[in-house]
Amino acid sequence: MARNREFDVDAAVERAMDLFWRRGYAATSLQDLLGEMSIGSGSLYAAFGSKEKLYAHALERYCSLYTQGFTERLEGDADVRTVVRGVLLDMVEADLAAPERGCLVVNAATERGDDPATTGRVGAALRLVESALAGALERAKARGELASDKDPAELARFLTTFVQGLRVVGKARLGRPFVEDAVSTALRALD
Secondary structure (H helix, E strand, C coil): CCCCCCCCHHHHHHHHHHHHHHHCCCCCCHHHHHHHHCCCHHHHHHHHCCHHHHHHHHHHHHHHHHHHHHHHHHCCCCCHHHHHHHHHHHHHHHHHHCCCCCCHHHHHHHHCCCCHHHHHHHHHHHHHHHHHHHHHHHHHHHCCCCCCCCCHHHHHHHHHHHHHHHHHHHHHCCCHHHHHHHHHHHHHHHC
C-alpha cells in the first residue's frame, strides 16, 4: 500500500526555488535541498524524480510568478511609459536589494544554457513578457501615446532584451546611477 505524501509539495517547490535562486543549480547539492525542504531523499524522489526535475518545477514556478506579475502590470490602460518605467525601476530596486540573487530566468539561461528543457522554459517566459509588452504598446499606440511610425512588436522585443540585460547589470553591481541612466535611455525608445 502506497504511503500518503507527508509534506506540502507546493511549499517544497517554493523552498527549492529559493535555494536554486540563491545558489544556482550546480552549487545546490541534494543534501542542501533535503535540508531546505525538510524532507528525506525518498520523498524527494517520489515527488519529483530527481534534482533536475525538481529544478524544472522550481523554474516553472518562478517563471509563472515572474510573467504573471509582469503581465498584470501591463494589462491596464495607464500611460505605457509610466507603467514600463515602474516595472523597470522595480527590477532595479530588487537587484540593488539583493544583487547576488539576480533573476532566476537569467541565472537559468546562463548556467544551464545547454539544457533544452531549461532553455525552452526560459524562452517561453521571455516570449510571454514580449507578448505582454507588445499588447501594452499596441494599446498605447491606439490611444496616441506612441508615434504612428513606432512598431510595438519591435519595441517589445527591444524591451524584453533590455530587461534581461538590466538584470545582468544588477547582478554585476554597477550601481543605481548606471542602471537608472540605462532605464532613462531605454524609455526614450518610446518617444
